[in-house]
Amino acid sequence: MKEYRTRNIEQGTLNGQVGKCLTLFAKTLRPLRLTTLLALLTLSITANAQTIADYQQEAAENNPELKAKYQQYLSALEERPIVGTLSDPEVSFSYFIKPIETRIGPQQGRISISQMLPWFGTLASQRTASDLKAKAKFEAFQEERNQLFYQVEKTMLELYELEESIRIAEENRLILNSLVEISLRRYETDRASQVDVLRAQIEEEDLLIQIELLKDNREVLFQKMNELLNREKGAMIAIPDNLDETELANREALLAQVRQQNPALNRLRYQEEVSDEMKSLAKKQNKPGLMVGVDYIFTGETDMPNITDSGKDALMVMGGIRLPIFSNKNSARVQQAERNRQEAQYQLSSRENTLETELDASLRDYRDAMRRYELYDQKQIQRIQQAIDVMMEAYSSDSSDFEEILRMQRKQLEYQLKRIQAKTAQHIAEAYIEYLTGIHNVKEAGL
Template identity: 60%
Template structure:
């Protein structure tokens, strides 16, 4: 299986660098520069150890019952070829003459017959080809199920990463709001701020606590979903990748379209079904040809007692036989050929429809990917920096003028929204890239290796 090309050793700004301060520290009035330092959410970049989600995908593939069922179905389909490609069983018959038939050499008492039928030349080979094509189509069903499981596992892990990052951001912003509550209380006690400032900070504080509680509940549900995909016997501790790549490179749309047409399991399954339908048409033509059989009869003959000196007296008889099955009534054979031709046309139409649908899905995924990348660049390189600058100015002014406290809270709320939106954009990029891999069959297993 290919390695995950989206999880690497990179340098990426995280939110882990800022230590949390106790609320007691902010019980006293703070200098404006101390609050500015606290509002500097983004710490210096540092290198993190890369992790891959490939192990989780492999675990899911190993344990998933639906995938196991599809693989067993494929193995079952492989056993069909020797069944349909074998000659019909020979027939052995035994006959006993209740009234023996008198012949010159003696009475015939019993007969053993052996008969083997043969279809028209090449019919068995066509049946094996049909079975092999159907087995390959079933393998593509297994491969499609496996790729979908890989995508679902990766998507769930990415969403879990998003929740963890969002919780970290929200808790760090809650620390800031706690400090703002303490500052407003301190300034209110010294008549430097109004009680409204205190209430506004407390309102923002409680709203964020509610949001954090929802994020924690969502995380618990998502952990259950991941364990369901992994089919773990006991709830497993999920070790997520440390970070995601903000700048991911993907192939051009023409290259991806080519990969989609050649590698997508759903399309390949229909192509194998088309091969099977063509072989069925060839077989239908041969079914309209005669089939034949060969046989051998061994007849037990008793001795004549009235002529004991007769040459070959009581000699058993051996008889070779040949038989033909003549397809005289042509209507049903012509209908079988026409039926096979209609099946070919039906599968061809399904292939065209599937290709069109998947190409549309690919275009939509590329649109989502590029949109997420633009949003990430906007939040990461412009909006967050601008909001931080605005917060710094507002905080400095607040030390001398308490009239802009509401604007500080509004800007703090906007900073939180941009930070969460940046994580969302990064995750959307990763999910879109994973879905493109799913469409183009990047995780296919090559049976020739």
């Protein structure tokens, strides 16, 4: 259940009439807070508290684009029995309209069966090339799957950021509302000007507009999340209660994982191996092919008497050879395979450099977000709060500028939002590093 904490606006530093106003306002808000918490409890139970990993798995099972990639892989698997077996034998039948007379009788018809045999090792090379192509397709599927996992996690983190931002903004709205009440009561007792009331009301209305924008952005992300999950629009999405803190490995270990596990690199490696196998296959196709066959000739009875083996059918074994005298096309295949191999090598080298740069950029973003979070969480917000406490106590004795209180309150909201933004940015950078390192790779050909 998402636990919404309402800032205690009774700071302990206000006294007199100011403190009484704050206490009265807080009592008024208690039923509203209770209703809000009960509503949040109901929503949490309805959403079944799914985790980010649950949503990633659901997306893997339901996302149509990922399913299309998986079907491409399954289609590539079906190529092996197509290219790795002998060609179909040829069967022909001949009937002699005018039988050919022989000593033992007239030849009336013939059945021929022949089979073409490729050069030794050709079928094995075709099967190997087919297997490598299928593996490359599987790595393409893995890349799409990891990208989907990253998009799901990124969207959930953005939803978490928006939910926390709305909560923080609502807490600050309550504080601004209390300041409106305080300034109004002071104005009624001639201890503050009407300008103080108007300024507080202006700040509160501005914040309300900001909250509505945050809520609209949250609805857009809900829609995007349901699209990734292939759900109907408006389906319930459970936002995480908190973000788990993890520790990244060092750069060298992460870079080694990228080079070893990244599906895009593995796909290019398989493509390079396919080119090598296709080059070997092209050379084999430049060798002669063998043909073997059998002829069976039907022979009728002869009219001549006393002929041994009269009407005996004839059986003949045939053999042939395919001569690759037009070898230019096979030489071109060899050159084409070599060009493809070099292309895969260049792409592999380029992709490795790009992924290393992306890893360094993500590590930079991760460290920067961590520093910003520590700055806002451990220093700036505490200092702002101390300053507000001091000014509020001074305001109670008519010696502080109310406009400066509002400005500091606005600055506090800004830092609180920046703190949650920094925390989310840290986890998004971590999620992208996981995408680069292929941490979500599957070991078997399945979703």
